[in-house]
Amino acid sequence: MSDILASVRSGFDALDLDPGLRAVAESNLERWLTEPAFAAYVPALEDLVEREQFAELFDAFWQVLPFGTGGRRGPVGVGPNRFNPWTLGTSVQGHAELLRETHPGEDVSVVVAFDVREFQDRRGIFGTSRSNPLLGLTSRELARQAACVYVANGVKVSMPDPDGDMFLATPELSLTIRRLGAHGGLNVSASHNHPDDNGGKVYNHHGGQDVPPHDEILARRVESMQAPRTVPWDEALAEGRVEFLDPADRSHYLAVVRRLALAPECRAGPIVFTNLHGVGLGSVLPVLEDEGFDVHLVPSQAALDGGFPGVAHLAPNPEVPTCYGPGEAVADACGADLILATDPDADRIGAEVRDAEGRWHFLPGNELLCLALRFVLSRRRDTARLPADAYVLTTIVTSRLLGTIARSYGCTVIDDLCVGFKYMADVVARLETSGSWRHLRAQPASLVFAGEEAHGLMLTPAIREKDAAAAALVLAELHAVCRAEGRTLLDELDAIHARFGYVANRLVNTVMTGSAGRQRMTAIQQSLRRDPPVEVDGRRVVALHDLADTAGWRGPLLSSTDFANRNVLVFEFGGGRRLVVRPSGTEPKNKLYVEVPAATPVEDLSADELAAQRERCDAEADALGRAFQRLMLARVGLDLPDFAQAVSALVPLDRRLEFARRDVPVLEQRARQGEDLGPWVRQVFGDVDERGLFAPGVGAWLASAGLPAPVEQAVRVAFQLPASAGD
Numbered sequence: 001m002s003d004i005l006a007s008v009r010s011g012f013d014a015l016d017l018d019p020g021l022r023a024v025a026e027s028n029l030e031r032w033l034t035e036p037a038f039a040a041y042v043p044a045l046e047d048l049v050e051r052e053q054f055a056e057l058f059d060a061f062w063q064v065l066p067f068g069t070g071g072r073r074g075p076v077g078v079g080p081n082r083f084n085p086w087t088l089g090t091s092v093q094g095h096a097e098l099l100r101e102t103h104p105g106e107d108v109s110v111v112v113a114f115d116v117r118e119f120q121d122r123r124g125i126f127g128t129s130r131s132n133p134l135l136g137l138t139s140r141e142l143a144r145q146a147a148c149v150y151v152a153n154g155v156k157v158s159m160p161d162p163d164g165d166m167f168l169a170t171p172e173l174s175l176t177i178r179r180l181g182a183h184g185g186l187n188v189s190a191s192h193n194h195p196d197d198n199g200g201k202v203y204n205h206h207g208g209q210d211v212p213p214h215d216e217i218l219a220r221r222v223e224s225m226q227a228p229r230t231v232p233w234d235e236a237l238a239e240g241r242v243e244f245l246d247p248a249d250r251s252h253y254l255a256v257v258r259r260l261a262l263a264p265e266c267r268a269g270p271i272v273f274t275n276l277h278g279v280g281l282g283s284v285l286p287v288l289e290d291e292g293f294d295v296h297l298v299p300s301q302a303a304l305d306g307g308f309p310g311v312a313h314l315a316p317n318p319e320v321p322t323c324y325g326p327g328e329a330v331a332d333a334c335g336a337d338l339i340l341a342t343d344p345d346a347d348r349i350g351a352e353v354r355d356a357e358g359r360w361h362f363l364p365g366n367e368l369l370c371l372a373l374r375f376v377l378s379r380r381r382d383t384a385r386l387p388a389d390a391y392v393l394t395t396i397v398t399s400r401l402l403g404t405i406a407r408s409y410g411c412t413v414i415d416d417l418c419v420g421f422k423y424m425a426d427v428v429a430r431l432e433t434s435g436s437w438r439h440l441r442a443q444p445a446s447l448v449f450a451g452e453e454a455h456g457l458m459l460t461p462a463i464r465e466k467d468a469a470a471a472a473l474v475l476a477e478l479h480a481v482c483r484a485e486g487r488t489l490l491d492e493l494d495a496i497h498a499r500f501g502y503v504a505n506r507l508v509n510t511v512m513t514g515s516a517g518r519q520r521m522t523a524i525q526q527s528l529r530r531d532p533p534v535e536v537d538g539r540r541v542v543a544l545h546d547l548a549d550t551a552g553w554r555g556p557l558l559s560s561t562d563f564a565n566r567n568v569l570v571f572e573f574g575g576g577r578r579l580v581v582r583p584s585g586t587e588p589k590n591k592l593y594v595e596v597p598a599a600t601p602v603e604d605l606s607a608d609e610l611a612a613q614r615e616r617c618d619a620e621a622d623a624l625g626r627a628f629q630r631l632m633l634a635r636v637g638l639d640l641p642d643f644a645q646a647v648s649a650l651v652p653l654d655r656r657l658e659f660a661r662r663d664v665p666v667l668e669q670r671a672r673q674g675e676d677l678g679p680w681v682r683q684v685f686g687d688v689d690e691r692g693l694f695a696p697g698v699g700a701w702l703a704s705a706g707l708p709a710p711v712e713q714a715v716r717v718a719f720q721l722p723a724s725a726g727d
Contacts, residue, residue: 001033004049011054021515025061028080032061037227038086041078043130048078051127059514067091067219068564069420069585070209073190073199076119076134083190083198084134085145089228091200092146092186094221096153099183109182110150111203111245112159113168114143115189115279115345118306122314123196138306139188139198144233146186146200151236152229158182161244167279167304168245169346171467172253174207176245178462179252181205192317192343193587195308208425208464212562219561250282257287257469260459262379266480267292270336273472274298274327276316277305278344280468287469293476296334300326308344312689313650318343318350319455320650321362322692327352328360337488338479342468348455349471353479353489361490365455366399366505370496371489372457372471373402373449375478377409380448386410389442393417393424393450393458396547396568397580397593401503402451405496411448412440418547418565419582424450425464453505453593497614498605501598503576504617508592508625509649510633517653520636521583521590527635528569528581537627539577545570571628575599577620579628588652592628596621643704647697659694664701671711677718688720695719 008029012022032038033045048057060079065072065087072091074083099108117139126132140162147157158180160166168176170187177185185203193199202218204210210218236242273288273295275281281297281304288295300310308314312322318341327339337354351363363371373392380386392406394415403415414437417423430437431444444461451457456466459474475489482492497503512520532544547566550556557563568582576597583590596617605613626645633640633653640653644660651659663684670677685691698719702712712724 001030004033004046005030007049008054008057011049011052012058015054015058017058018515021062022058024063025058028061028064029057032079040131040133041084044078044126044132044134047127047130047132048125053125055514056125062515064223067222070203070215070422071187071199071201072222073193073197073201073586075123075125075194075196076137076198077125078132078134083200085137085142086228088142088146088188088200089149089230090225091202091222092149093153093225093228094223095184095186095202095218096150096155098218098221100154103183106183107156108154109156109158109180111168111173111177111180111182111185112143112147112150112157113170113173113185113187113189114139114160114162115167115187116277116304116306117190117195117198117344119196119198120307121196122194122307125196142198142200143186143188145230146188147242148230148233148236149228151239151241152231155183156241156243157236158243158245164244165304166245166247166250167282169253169279169283169467169469170201171347171463171465171469172250172283174203174465175253175256175463176249177203177205178207178464187345189345191345191586192315192319192348195306195314195316206425206429206464208429209420209422211422211426212565213558216559216561250286253283254286254290254469256460256462257283257467257473258291260470260473261291261477262376262383262474263477263481264291266477266484267294268480269338269483270294270296270331270334271476271479272296272298272327272331272334272336272339274301274323274339274341275346276301276311276318276323276341276343277303277308278316278342278346279304280342280346283346284340284342284469284472287473288476291473291476293480296330296336298327298330306344313648313693315650316344318348319365321352323350324352324360324362337483338476340472340475342472346468347466349457349468349475350455351475351489355488355490363489363493364505364507365453366401366503367493368455368471368475369394369398369451369453369457370401370405371478371492372474373405373451374492374496375474375481376449376459377406377411381409386448387443387446389446390448391440391442391446392448393427395419395423395452396570397582397591398451398453399503399505399595400576401496401500401597404500406449408500412442414438414440418568419452419585420565421450421452421456421458421464421466424452424458428461428464453507494607494610498610502610502613502617503595503597504614504621506592506594506621506625508594508629510590510592510629511588511649511652512590513588513652513654517588520638520653523636524590524632525567525569525581525583528632532569532571533631536571536573536579536631537624539573539624541571542574543572545572573624577624579624581628581632590632592625592632594621594625594628596624643697643701645697646700648693651693656697659697664698667698667715668705668707671707671715674711674714677714681718685719691719695721 064080190197341350391412547568580593
């Protein structure tokens with residue numbers, strides 16, 4: 001092992017590393033190379049060293065994977081900063097110990113769920129010459145290992161049979177915890193992340209997740225764990241401490257969701273549904289079919305496959321428009337005007353709708369929420385099902401248009417919650433125990449809507465999570481009602497904007513990976529706090545709200561987890577314009593949320609006036625987002641040209657910078673020299689799927705590059721871009 005460690009140290013010498021973090025990485029690496037518990041990983045580590053993958057080794061060992069927003073999530077791999085049986089096992093060990101301590105004398109129980117993921121090393125981190133126990137590792141096998149840890153610590157487990165074909169969607173897990181009276185739960189899933197990722201998300205007895213300061217207690221306990229206690233699977237079964245759920249248990253969840261139906265008389269017209277290879281096949285699909293909808297699946301995306309082979313760019317996320325291509329073909333064949341999509345754990349919903357001219361339109365999360373909210377409120381009001389103390393919950397980053405709509409129906413609105421449904425679930429739990437939360441006085445059951453811009457909504461306090469099945473039912477019903485009236489969802493959206501005023505909302509993601517990415521995000525927030533900009537894109541900043549400000553109404557910080565969730569800055573620009581910046585709690589992303597409303601809502605706005613309003617607000621929101629991203633990156637010494645900003649947000653920042661600094665100059669040189677670009681483009685940008693991520697950036701560069709027409713056309717062909725307008 002000394003030779004391997006010497007090679008690692010030599011490799012680290014060539015990297016620009018923080019000395020303290022390097023020392024941690026080397027110490028952790030030595031432990032994984034020498035302790036018997038990690039012996040199975042040694043061949044894979046030797047392979048990484050032999051192939052000189054020192055940057056990967058450093059990133060995998062410089063820290064222990066943080067216990068973030070209710071759990072751990074990240075790339076599957078070898079090392080403490082990767083998701084693997086050790087990082088999951090220590091999470092479960094800490095959770096089990098805490099449950100036993102906080103419920104002394106009780107027969108403690110949890111519900112364990114899992115999704116379809118299977119680690120296939122699609123990122124190509126590992127070689128093929130050495131054994132690797134992670135290859136082929138599935139969420140169901142990780143859930144089995146988690147159950148063994150729970151049982152070893154005296155905790156009873158209810159779960160789907162890992163050898164069966166049943167899965168629990170995330171909202172179904174929430175309901176099952178409450179129905180069984182369990183003390184908590186665990187979901188082995190990485191939601192909508194890359195297929196090489198996985199995670200473990202911990203739930204409390206309410207079916208939600210702990211909020212500060214309680215989540216800090218669990219996080220610190222988990223981080224102190226060195227090794228999990230476990231028993232063999234056969235022994236866990238023999239002890240009778242693992243109980244398998246069966247399809248009959250699912251009937252409770254399906255019944256709860258179906259009771260949310262608001263327009264049972266409207267079911268006409270086909271709908272296309274894609275589960276993006278995830279567990280929505282067992283939750284969303286039966287709800288829609290049992291409610292009488294004519295549902296058509298997308299065959300290429302229907303199989304329960306953790307590699308997500310039918311999804312473009314390996315992004316099984318209904319927030320990403322490229323997911324919908326195969327669904328459009330199915331819809332064209334069956335005459336459907338609506339496509340619904342869910343992520344692998346079936347808590348997020350996404351949709352595309354066809355307009356009167358037959359063109360497909362992707363509906364961003366805020367627009368989906370506005371459509372669903374107006375429909376729920378109007379239907380419940382018209383059927384005398386809108387409580388006098390009805391309330392609506394949204395987050396600080398969600399469009400303020402939701403609050404405007406909800407207040408017009410007499411609802412009490414809380415629209416400044418921190419990001420995450422755990423905060424919405426906590427409001428409901430507080431109402432259960434005290435009957436109030438801040439200025440809200442309501443019965444818990446009077447919740448009519450909770451939603452956040454990341455394509456999530458909650459329609460009943462019985463389920464303390466975002467729920468794609470409930471969302472799909474509401475959108476399908478609204479679509480059917482509009483269809484019966486000769487309208488589309490786009491027409492309904494226009495009606496909402498004409499009544500309440502148009503609001504442009506934009507999300508600008510900047511993926512920043514590894515320790516360098518984390519340091520950049522930290523430095524950006526610190527810089528913006530210390531020296532906030534006075535203007536952005538020519539617009540003066542009129543106010544700055546720091547959610548971590550202890551002098552504000554949110555009060556003192558309750559814990560380090562509280563700071564992580566309140567690490568949010570809100571810049572106001574006047575006229576309702578604002579920009580919110582925060583680092584993601586579950587992904588290596590810096591997020592900008594831009595909002596530009598029309599100056600004044602105008603009752604019965606004409607179609608032309610609305611179109612002009614939309615065009616102006618959209619352009620302003622786009623420009624403000626681009627300008628702030630440039631300003632933000634400049635704070636850490638980086639310059640991302642406009643054309644590189646056009647590259648898909650799925651591409652990490654370092655790769656986008658490389659695209660601007662290295663690839664584009666070489667591309668231009670080769671194109672001007674008349675070379676066949678095909679081989680080089682395939683080598684640098686990969687297959688057609690990967691190339692598509694960079695194509696918008698290439699198109700933006702061509703718009704200002706001033707290349708001769710034949711040269712420009714050669715580039716367009718290589719990236720499968722349409723011909724320029726002048727051709």
